[in-house]
Amino acid sequence: MKTIAIEAHRRERTGKGSARSARREGRIPGVLYGRGENVVLSVDRKRFARALNEAGDENVIFDVMLPGQEPLKAIAREIQIDPITRGAIHVDFQHIDMSKKIHLSVAVHLVGEPEGVKNYGGILEQPMRQVEVVCLPANIPSHIDVDVSKLMIGDSVHVSDIVPEGFEFLDEPSKVIAQVAAPTVARVEEEEEAAAAEEAVEGEAPPEGEAAEKPEEGPEGDGGQS
Numbered sequence: 001m002k003t004i005a006i007e008a009h010r011r012e013r014t015g016k017g018s019a020r021s022a023r024r025e026g027r028i029p030g031v032l033y034g035r036g037e038n039v040v041l042s043v044d045r046k047r048f049a050r051a052l053n054e055a056g057d058e059n060v061i062f063d064v065m066l067p068g069q070e071p072l073k074a075i076a077r078e079i080q081i082d083p084i085t086r087g088a089i090h091v092d093f094q095h096i097d098m099s100k101k102i103h104l105s106v107a108v109h110l111v112g113e114p115e116g117v118k119n120y121g122g123i124l125e126q127p128m129r130q131v132e133v134v135c136l137p138a139n140i141p142s143h144i145d146v147d148v149s150k151l152m153i154g155d156s157v158h159v160s161d162i163v164p165e166g167f168e169f170l171d172e173p174s175k176v177i178a179q180v181a182a183p184t185v186a187r188v189e190e191e192e193e194a195a196a197a198e199e200a201v202e203g204e205a206p207p208e209g210e211a212a213e214k215p216e217e218g219p220e221g222d223g224g225q226s
Contacts, residue, residue, distance in 0.1 A: 001140050004051045005063040005071065008032075008041040019090070028088050032064055032074060034095035041066065041093075048088060052079075057107040058142040064093055073098060073137065096137045103170065105130040106141050108177055112149025116180040122153040123184070128177045131159065132170040139166030151180045 011018050011029065018040075019029040027042040041064075051062070063071035073096050080090040096102055107130055116122035131144065146157055160173035 001138060002055070002058070002060045002142060003063055004054065004060050005065060006043055006047060006051060007065045008043050010066060011040045011042055014040050023089065028091055030091035030093060032072065032093040032095055034074075035072070039066070043091065045087070048091070052088065059104065059106060059140050060142070061096070061137060061140070062093065075102075075104065075137075075140075098137050101134050101136055102140075103132065103134045104140065106133050107143040109143050109145050110178055111145050111147045114148050114151040114155075114180045116151055116153040116155065120153055121183040122180040123182075124148065124151075124178065125181055126178045128159075128171070128175060131177070133164070133167040134170055135167035141165075141167060146177055148178050148180075151178070153180050153182050155180055 008030075009027070011022065022029040022042040023045075025042075026045050028045050028048055029040075029042050032039040032041060051060075054060075059075070062074045062076060064074050065071050074093040075096060076091055077094040078092040079088050081087070082089045094102075108126070108128060110124070110126060114122065114124055117124050133141070135141075144162065146162065148157060151157070156179035157177045158173065159169055159171045159175045159177060162169075162177075
């Protein structure tokens with residue numbers, strides 16, 4: 001499980017005014033809860049953006065470093081994103097006890113191209129992009145890989161098909177994670193139209209001004225006479 005260190009400053013005040021002040025200083029306001037008293041804090045915007053970029057859609061544990069304290073293990077439970085700039089504008093850290101289980105969402109990554117898609121025109125669908133798990137923090141999976149390369153049209157992968165390693169699923173075992181559906185009528189028609197267009201292009205006469213290919217002539221001097 002990846003751990004990322006992030007320096008944090010305590011905020012003396014709470015409320016919108018304090019949050020706006022932090023943002024003007026290039027910092028993201030936030031709070032760390034789960035240790036009894038909530039800690040109102042802020043983190044450097046650029047450093048936090050790099051941390052999010054490094055994590056991608058995978059889970060990570062943060063070492064939140066407050067002045068004069070030992071690093072506090074935490075996860076980013078909620079991150080508010082500005083709809084225009086797409087940058088983080090608030091973060092809620094949850095302190096975690098490494099000896100106690102926690103509940104969180106884990107991203108599902110599909111691996112491989114299904115046989116039913118590659119050879120029979122099927123459509124790969126992924127109804128579940130995240131699953132809910134419970135585990136000790138040390139066993140938090142960064143993500144879960146699901147191999148779909150052998151799926152044919154009509155095949156699917158359920159939660160019950162995945163063997164958990166160090167964690168437990170909270171989702172219903174019957175839930176479908178990925179499936180290969182039959183090609184739709186619209187898709188079949190599109191493929192047929194594309195094939196017909198390709199054949200038409202191949203059979204077109206040469207552009208005006210270009211001579212057609214001449215047939216090979218007979219031996220020189222033949223003249224076609226017997």
